[in-house]
Amino acid sequence: MSASPLNLSAADRPLPLRARGDWQVVRVEFSGQPAFVATDPVTLATVQLSAEEHFLWERLREPTSLSQLRRAFEHRFAPRTVTETQLQQFLTKLHRQALVVSDRAGQGAELIARDAERRRAQRRQRLLQVFSIRLGGFRAGPAVDALYRIVRPAFSWAGVIAGLALLAAAMSLLLTRGGEMAARLPGLAELLAPSHWLIWAAAILGVKLLHELGHALALRHFGGHCREIGVLLLAGMPTLYCDASDAWRLPSKYRRMAVSGAGVVVELLLAAAAVLLWNSTPPGLFHSLALSVAIVCSVHTVAINANPLLRYDGYYMLADWLEVPNLADRSRGLIRGAVRRWLLAEPGVDEPLLAPAKRRALVVYAVASAAYGVFVLALIVAMLLRAVEPYRAERLVYLAAALAIVALVFAPLRAAVQVWRDPNQRRRLRQMRLAAVLLALAAGAWGAWNWPMVQRAEAPAVLVAADAQPVFVTTAGRIEPRVALGAEVHAGDLLATFANPDLQQAAARQEGEVAAARVRVEQLRTLRAAGKSTGAALPTALAELADAEAQLAQQRDQLRQLEIRSSTTGQVLPPPARRTEAGDEQRLGYWTGHALRRRNCGAWLESGTPLAVIEPAGERTVHAALDPADVPSVAAGQPARVLFDQAPLTIVAGEVRGVTRRIISTEEAQRSAAISMPRPHVQYVAEIVLVDPPDVLLPAARATVKIETQRSTLGRLVRRELSELFRLPW
Incomplete structure (x- = not known):
């Protein structure tokens, strides 16, 4: 019984x-x-x-x-x-x-309640994920199957060898001619010009499409099925996503890693092909598109896709290698479990079937990914603030950032509230440890509220140089530099000499002709003195001698022009760098950069080529066109930082000397608009004296200036923004 x-x-x-x-x-x-x-x-x-x-x-x-x-x-x-x-x-x-x-009994109601809670959680997650919004997708299975039948040979050994050969060709080109290619790269301002925006958009969309198709086709090759391909708004930028979760059903972890890394492989192949095409094509639309594809693939692969701390390809490859599905959720679960055991004295171990070493690795990953996520959030907010600054839409970015911060702290706060509302769990709380946690949180909040912040006024600027003298090549020839860029010279100092064999040979021939003409004249004069008639031969010979001497004087003047001397005292600065064009490598006298560089010794320079700029000694200043809203906060003596387009990796320190108000004409306003200076008819100009500027700066060089106008705290800035946004009395 x-x-x-x-x-x-x-x-x-x-x-x-x-x-x-x-x-x-x-x-x-x-x-x-x-x-x-x-x-x-x-x-x-x-x-x-x-x-x-x-x-x-x-x-x-x-x-x-x-x-x-x-x-x-x-x-x-x-x-x-x-x-x-x-x-x-x-x-x-x-x-x-x-x-x-x-x-x-009663499980139906329980399941309905659970599903309703799951739906509410998804809605809350979508609402709070303002920087990552899925717009929906479509079932990609039939399209992927049809495309796989076309590209199936790419997955053979022959396709692998061809891909490796492409990567090797691009790598060898970069290793052997990387310096020349770097000299041909356009500047940052040119790359980000509005005329290139459509090219960038086409490059990004094309690369992302091929990237996601790489995942789908690799999954199809190994026997899986792509469930969905759709559109994702990432930080406001449309991109694609591919649901390749079916890869977890593959028995081999190396095949799963191959599916996860297929997008990275596609981008590497695209980057290699783009580098080769950019190097071998003349300037134009296709040339610019190839450069954009190379930059997008390189930066996107290194900074985003291959990074395991972000939930992209690198993350899934790490999860496959560690053989831990749902790596992020399970690693965060270990942190949550450790916190609960520490505060609630709960028995047991989270993920008991995981090896201790793997549990420790997951804890380290959870901490690193959380810290990196905060860094990426701050970077996205900073980039969006910079992008919307011309439109005065910073408060929209602040609102989105606030929602993102709420999303970060929502889950921990919700768990804390659930613990506090449960009497059984509340009784198990360790009071001293809870007090220590609350004290640490309060100290962290106080530190964040009082975190020092610096308010800056940003403005476009130009470098002002007094009486700068440009120097040009007057006679073509092979250059031999006599001074280095950045050197101090005096008036009359030799800057460079040129060798022109044709001109020198012509002068030598002309000297022979002059000598012959003089002998002819002397002979005729001797005959005339002897009483012999020379008729009109002597006047003709004298005329020929005078003409030959005039030509010799002209050629000697050209020879003297082969020596370039400074016309004033000052510092030798470089002119705009010479960039190579397609086919320059096959031309005689091929050279790049600045003519006075030692590596260009012996290069052929045509007449009229910019050689140098001689700037008189003295302090160097920039003039910054202030926005009228920033004028009241800018005053003399405030420190400033200047970033020149010619030296984008060097920040130059400076100090505000004063602010002046200028009323300019329509023509001047149009010229100011051409260099992005706001308020065409009334300008407020801040004069900034530079401290230890670099030698590579040219007169009238464009720059961006940030003037430190006020030191405050994060709390004061937040309070001020809230009071202005909601018209609060405090």
Whole structure:
């Protein structure tokens, strides 16, 4: 006679849970150990189970109890043991993941409530994820299958060898001619000019499309199926995403890593092809598009896709290598579990089936990814503030940043509220540790509120140089520099000499002709003195001698012009750098950069080529066109930082000398607009004296100036913005 369930202990009572039979299960291997990937056919959710978890889940297909589960586990995986508390936690996890259902009454209402909560959580997540918004997608299976039949040869050994050859060709080009190619690169201002915006958009969209297709085709090649391809707004920029979660069903982790890294491989191949095309094409639309593709692929791969701290390709490759599905969620779960054990004295260990070394690695990853996420958020906010500054839409960015911060702290605050509202958990709180946490949070909040901030006024500017003298090549020839750029010279000092063999040979021939003409004249004069008639020969010879001497004087003057001397005292500055064009490498006298550089010694320079600029000694200043809104806060003596377009990696210190108000004509206003100076008819100009400016700056060089107008705190800035936004009295 069987005992009544009421008379049994809790561990011996039959469990009211049964394993769902509709989940699709595939056996895989992680670290040489068997594991199982289960997929919900309804929601397409994927869950990874270890061999131990799968064994316990399978036991739930028949009626059983906690004690029976414990004995079966210890018999199957001896000498390992498991406690009934750990089994209870595991069953709770299975129920939360919808892997089991209960045979008790009232489960329909419970499932409806759980689904409603899941939907609310998704809506809250979409609302708070203002910098990452999915706009929807489409089922890409049929399109990917059709495309795979076309590109299938690319996955053969021949395709792999061809890809490696392409990468090797691009790498060898960069190693052997990287300096020449760098000299041909356009400046940052030219790359970001409005005329290039459509080229950048085409490059980004094209690269992202091929990137996502790389994932989908690699997954299809290894037997998986791409579920969806759609559009994602990332920091306001449209991009694509590919749902390749079916890769977890692949039995080999190296194949899963190949699927995750397929997008990176595609971008590397695109970058290699773009570098080769850019180097071999003349300037034009295709030339600019190739450069844009190379830059997008390089920066996007290194900074975003291959970075494992962001949830992109590098993250999934790391998860495949560690063989930990849902790496981010599980690593954060370990942090949450450690905090709960520390505050609530909860027994047990999170993820007990993970090796201790792997648990420690996941904790380190959780901390690093959280810190890097905050850094990326700050970087995105800074970039958006810079982008919307001309439109005075900074408050929209502040609002989006506030929502993003709320999204970061929402989950921890919600968990804290749930603990506080539960009397059982509230009684288990360790009061001293809770007080220490609250004190640390208060100290952190106070430190953030009083974090020193510097307010700056930003303005476009130009370098002002007094009486700068440009120097040009007057006679073509092969250059031999006599001074270095940046050197101090005096009036009359030799800057460079030129060798022109044709001109020198012509002068030598002309000297011979002059000598011959003089001999002819002397002969005629001798004959005339002897009484012999010369007729008109002597006047003709004299005329020919005069003409030959005039030509010789002209050629000697040209020879003297082969020596370039300074016309004033000052510093030798470089003219605008010469960039190479396609085909220059095959021309005689090929040279790049500045003519006075030692590496260009012997290069052929045509007449009229800019050689140098001689700037008289003295202080160097810039004139910054202030926005009228910034004028009241700018005063003499304030420090400033100047970034020149010619030296984008060097920040030059300066100091404001004063601010003047100028009323300019329409013609001057049009010229000012050409260099991006605001307010065409009334300008407020700040004169800034530079401290230790670099030697490479040219007169009238464009720059961006940031003037330190006020030191404040983050709290004061937030309060001021809130008071202006909502018209608050404080």
